[in-house]
Amino acid sequence: MxxxxxxxxxxxxxxxxxxxxxxxxxxxxxxxxxxxxxxxxxxxxxxxxxxxxxxxxxxxxxxxxxxxxxxxxxxxxxxxxxxxxxxxxxxxxxxxxxxxxxxxxxxxxxxxxxxxxxxxxxxxxxxxxxxxxxxxxxxxxxxxxxxxxxxxxxxxxxxxxxxxxxxxxxxxxxxxxxxxxxxxxxxxxxxxxxxxxxxxxxxxxxxxxxxxxxxxxxxxxxxxxxxxxxxxxxxxxxxxxxxxxxxxxxxxxxxxxxxxxxxxxxxxxxxxxxxxxxxxxxxxxxxxxxxxxxxxxxxxxxxxxxxxxxxxxxxxxxxxxxxxxxxxxxxxxxxxxxxxxxxxxxxxxxxxxxxxxxVPVRIENASNPLALDDVDGQIEYDDVTFAYESGETVLDGVTFDVEAGETVALVGPTGAGKSTVAKLLLRLYDVTDGAVRVDGHDVRDVDLAGLREGIGYVSQDTFLFDGTVAENIRYGRFDATDEEARGAASAAEAHGFIENLPDGYETRVGERGVKLSGGQRQRIALARAILRDPEIILLDEATASVDTETEYLIQRSLDRLTADRTTLAIAHRLSTIKDADTILVVEGGEIVERGSHDELLAEDGLYAKLWGVQAGELDELADEFVERAAGSAAESRR
Incomplete structure (x- = not known):
C-alpha cells in the first residue's frame, strides 16, 4: 500500500x-x-x-x-x-x-x-x-x-x-x-x-x-x-x-x-x-x-x-x-x-x-519468523542508514559490533541519533538501508515479540502505569511471584523506599507514576528490567534526570544488571560509561570516533572535549557530595 x-x-x-x-x-x-x-x-x-x-x-x-x-x-x-x-x-x-x-x-x-x-x-x-x-x-x-x-x-x-x-x-x-x-x-x-x-x-x-x-x-x-x-x-x-x-x-x-x-x-x-x-x-x-x-x-x-x-x-x-x-x-x-x-x-x-x-502496519513479523529461543547477545550494525518519511536522515552508514557480554557506549551531542540506534535494535523503527543483526540474524527476520522479550530497555523517560508498585515491576513478566518482584526491587536499590511507602508494594503510583520522584520511578523501571532477566540491555540515558546520590544508587544497580550481559548504553554523563569496552562518539548521524576511554582521550577529539567539560562539573559535584555525606555522618553521631 x-x-x-x-x-x-x-x-x-x-x-x-x-x-x-x-x-x-x-x-x-x-x-x-x-x-x-x-x-x-x-x-x-x-x-x-x-x-x-x-x-x-x-x-x-x-x-x-x-x-x-x-x-x-x-x-x-x-x-x-x-x-x-x-x-x-x-x-x-x-x-x-x-x-x-x-x-x-x-x-x-x-x-x-x-x-x-x-x-x-x-x-x-x-x-x-x-x-x-x-x-x-x-x-x-x-x-x-x-x-x-x-x-x-x-x-x-x-x-x-x-x-x-x-x-x-x-x-x-x-x-x-x-x-x-x-x-x-x-x-x-x-x-x-x-x-x-x-x-x-x-x-x-x-x-x-x-x-x-x-x-x-x-x-x-x-x-x-x-x-x-x-x-x-x-x-x-x-x-x-x-x-x-x-x-x-x-x-x-x-x-x-x-x-x-x-x-x-x-x-x-x-x-x-x-x-x-x-x-x-x-x-x-x-x-x-x-x-x-x-x-x-x-x-x-x-x-x-x-x-x-x-x-x-x-x-x-x-x-x-x-x-x-x-x-x-x-x-x-x-x-x-x-x-x-x-x-x-x-x-x-x-x-x-x-x-x-x-494505515499500514510497517513493523510486523516476516512470513516465517525465526524464533530467538536462546539469545547469546551478539549485536551487529551493518552500514545502517535511517531516514524519516519526510526525508530527514538521522543515521548515515553506522557500523559497529557488540560481542556477547560486552558493553558498548554511545555518546555525542543532543540530536546526534544515539536514541535512534537503540530503537532500531528494538524494531520500533526499521532501517532505511543496511541491517541490524542479533546473533547473526537480521532483526527483520526474527519473531518480533521474541526479539523484544530478549532485550531489557531502560530509558530516560520512565513510564509507569496507574497501578501498584508491584504491578509496574511485573509489567512484561506478569507471572512473576512476589518473591521475584521483591528480589528485583532489591537488586535495583528500590526495596528500601518501597517498604517506606504507605502501602508498600501495593501503593498506587498514580497516572504516569506522579506520586513518586524521578529517581524512584527510574529504580522501579530498573527492577522491571532486572525481573525480565534479558540477555541484552539497552540503557538510553538511564541516569540523566536524577540527582547525584540517586545516580550513585542507580549506577550500582546498573552494574549488577549489566554484569555478564551484552549492554548498549547511551549516555550523557560520560562518567557512567568510561569503563565500557568500546565507546562510540556519534555526531550528525555518523560515528566519528571509537575506542576505549583512554584511547579517545589520547585522540583529543570530540570525546576529549566533552570529557573535559564534564570532568570539571563532576569534580564540583563530588566535592558537594562528600561535604553532604560528612554532614550527615556528624549529625548521626550527635
Whole structure:
C-alpha cells in the first residue's frame, strides 16, 4: 500500500480517512454480520411491534361504522367474514379483545426488540473498539510521532460511541419507520385510495428535502468530529503537562488555548445544529400540511359529499381511520431528521475509524519468523542508514559490533541519533538501508515479540502505569511471584523506599507514576528490567534526570544488571560509561570516533572535549557530595 503524499494531508491518518468510501457498510460487513442473529431478532420484532400499532386505528374505524353508526358491516382486513360474530355486543367485545391483545403484544415485542438491537449494537461497538485498539498497538512509532494522543482517544472512544448509537437507533428506527410508512400507506389506500393520494402527496417533497439536507450536512459533521479530536488533544496535553503549566504560571495561556479550540467545537457544532433545526421543522411542516389537507378534505367529504374531483362515499369510521393513521405517519416521517443526523454523525466517525484501520502496519513479523529461543547477545550494525518519511536522515552508514557480554557506549551531542540506534535494535523503527543483526540474524527476520522479550530497555523517560508498585515491576513478566518482584526491587536499590511507602508494594503510583520522584520511578523501571532477566540491555540515558546520590544508587544497580550481559548504553554523563569496552562518539548521524576511554582521550577529539567539560562539573559535584555525606555522618553521631 502506498503512503499518500504527506504534503497533501496533515497526517497519514487524515490521508487514509479521506480515501474511505461507504464506511458504515464496510464496518457492518466486518463486524455486524457476526451478530446477525441478534439483528435478525431485533428487526423481526420491530416489524411485528410496529405492525401491531396499526391494528388499533383499523379496528376502531371498523367498530365505529359497524357497531355505533351502522353505516357498514363488521369486517376486518385479512379475516374471513365467517369467523366474525354477527351481534353488536359480540362485535364490540371482539374489537376490545383485539385492541387489548395488540397493545399487550406490542409492549412485549418492544421489550424483545430493545434487548436484541442493543445486544447487536453494543456487540458491534465492542468489536470495533477492541479491533481499533489492537490495530493501534501494531502501528510503528512513526505513526505516533505524527499523531496526538487526544485524537486517538477521540477515535477509540467518541467515534466508537457514535457507531453504537447508529447501530442501536438508526437500524431499529429505520425499520420502524419503514413498517409504519408501508403499513399506513397500504391501509390508507385500502380504506380510500383517493383521499390517500392527498395524504401521501407529501412523500416526494420529504424525499427531495432529505436528499438536499444530506448533501449539505455531511462536510459539517466531518468538521465537527475533527474539532472534537483537537479538543481532546489539547485537554490531554494540558493535563499531562500540568506541572509545567503551574511552574511557569501559564494557566492563562493554556486556558486561552482550550478556549480557542472549544470555540472551534462550538462553532462546528452550531453549524450542524442550525441546519438540523432547519431540517426538522421543515419535515414537520410538510407532514403537518399533509395532515391538515387530509382533515379539511375528509371533513368536507363527510359533511357535504365528495369535494372537487373526488367520487364515492367516506364514512365517519373511515375518516377516523384516516386521521389516526395520518397522525401515526406524521411522527415517523418527521423523525427522519434524527435518523439523518445519526447517520451523518456515524458516517464521519466511521471514516475516521476506517482510516485508522487502513494505515499500514510497517513493523510486523516476516512470513516465517525465526524464533530467538536462546539469545547469546551478539549485536551487529551493518552500514545502517535511517531516514524519516519526510526525508530527514538521522543515521548515515553506522557500523559497529557488540560481542556477547560486552558493553558498548554511545555518546555525542543532543540530536546526534544515539536514541535512534537503540530503537532500531528494538524494531520500533526499521532501517532505511543496511541491517541490524542479533546473533547473526537480521532483526527483520526474527519473531518480533521474541526479539523484544530478549532485550531489557531502560530509558530516560520512565513510564509507569496507574497501578501498584508491584504491578509496574511485573509489567512484561506478569507471572512473576512476589518473591521475584521483591528480589528485583532489591537488586535495583528500590526495596528500601518501597517498604517506606504507605502501602508498600501495593501503593498506587498514580497516572504516569506522579506520586513518586524521578529517581524512584527510574529504580522501579530498573527492577522491571532486572525481573525480565534479558540477555541484552539497552540503557538510553538511564541516569540523566536524577540527582547525584540517586545516580550513585542507580549506577550500582546498573552494574549488577549489566554484569555478564551484552549492554548498549547511551549516555550523557560520560562518567557512567568510561569503563565500557568500546565507546562510540556519534555526531550528525555518523560515528566519528571509537575506542576505549583512554584511547579517545589520547585522540583529543570530540570525546576529549566533552570529557573535559564534564570532568570539571563532576569534580564540583563530588566535592558537594562528600561535604553532604560528612554532614550527615556528624549529625548521626550527635
Amino acid at each position: 502506498t503512503t499518500p503524499d504527506s504534503e497533501a494531508f496533515e497526517t497519514e491518518l487524515d490521508a487514509y480517512r479521506d480515501r474511505v468510501s461507504k464506511p458504515l457498510l464496510r464496518l457492518f460487513r466486518a463486524y455486524g454480520v457476526g451478530e446477525w442473529r441478534w439483528l435478525a431478532l431485533g428487526l423481526t420484532t420491530s416489524v411485528l411491534t410496529y405492525g401491531a400499532l396499526l391494528v388499533t386505528p383499523i379496528v376502531l374505524g371498523t367498530t365505529i361504522d359497524a357497531v355505533f353508526t351502522r353505516e357498514s358491516g363488521y369486517a376486518l382486513p385479512l379475516v374471513p367474514d365467517a369467523w366474525l360474530p354477527t351481534g353488536q355486543t359480540e362485535q364490540f367485545r371482539l374489537s376490545a379483545i383485539i385492541i387489548g391483545v395488540a397493545l399487550l403484544g406490542g409492549a412485549i415485542l418492544q421489550w424483545i426488540r430493545g434487548v436484541a438491537i442493543n445486544f447487536f449494537a453494543h456487540g458491534v461497538m465492542f468489536a470495533i473498539r477492541v479491533t481499533a485498539y489492537e490495530k493501534m498497538q501494531r502501528l510503528d512509532m512513526t505513526f505516533f510521532d505524527n499523531k496526538e494522543t487526544g485524537e486517538i482517544m477521540s477515535i477509540l472512544n467518541n467515534d466508537a460511541g457514535n457507531l453504537e448509537i447508529f447501530f442501536d437507533n438508526v437500524l431499529g428506527d429505520s425499520v420502524r419507520i419503514g413498517v409504519i410508512v408501508v403499513g399506513v400507506m397500504a391501509a390508507l389506500l385500502y380504506t380510500n385510495w383517493q383521499l390517500a393520494l392527498v395524504t401521501l402527496g407529501a412523500v416526494p417533497l420529504l424525499v427531495v428535502f432529505t436528499w438536499w439536507f444530506v448533501r449539505v450536512i455531511e462536510p459539517r459533521y466531518t468538521r465537527h468530529r475533527e474539532t472534537i479530536g483537537d479538543l481532546n488533544t489539547r485537554i490531554e496535553n494540558g493535563l499531562s503537562g500540568i506541572e509545567l503549566v503551574k511552574t511557569t504560571a501559564s494557566e492563562d495561556f493554556e486556558n486561552g488555548r482550550v478556549r480557542s479550540v472549544s470555540r472551534d467545537v462550538f462553532d462546528a457544532n452550531m453549524d450542524v445544529l442550525k441546519l438540523s433545526y432547519f431540517y426538522r421543522p421543515g419535515m414537520e411542516l410538510i407532514t403537518g400540511a399533509a395532515l391538515l389537507a387530509t382533515f379539511i378534505i375528509g371533513g368536507i367529504w363527510v359533511f357535504s359529499g365528495p369535494p372537487l374531483f373526488f367520487t364515492g362515499d367516506l364514512s365517519i369510521g373511515d375518516f377516523v381511520v384516516f386521521m389516526l393513521l395520518t397522525q401515526r405517519l406524521t411522527g415517523p416521517m418527521a423523525q427522519l431528521s434524527s435518523i439523518v443526523d445519526w447517520y451523518e454523525n456515524a458516517r464521519a466517525s466511521g471514516k475516521r475509524i476506517c482510516g485508522l484501520m487502513d
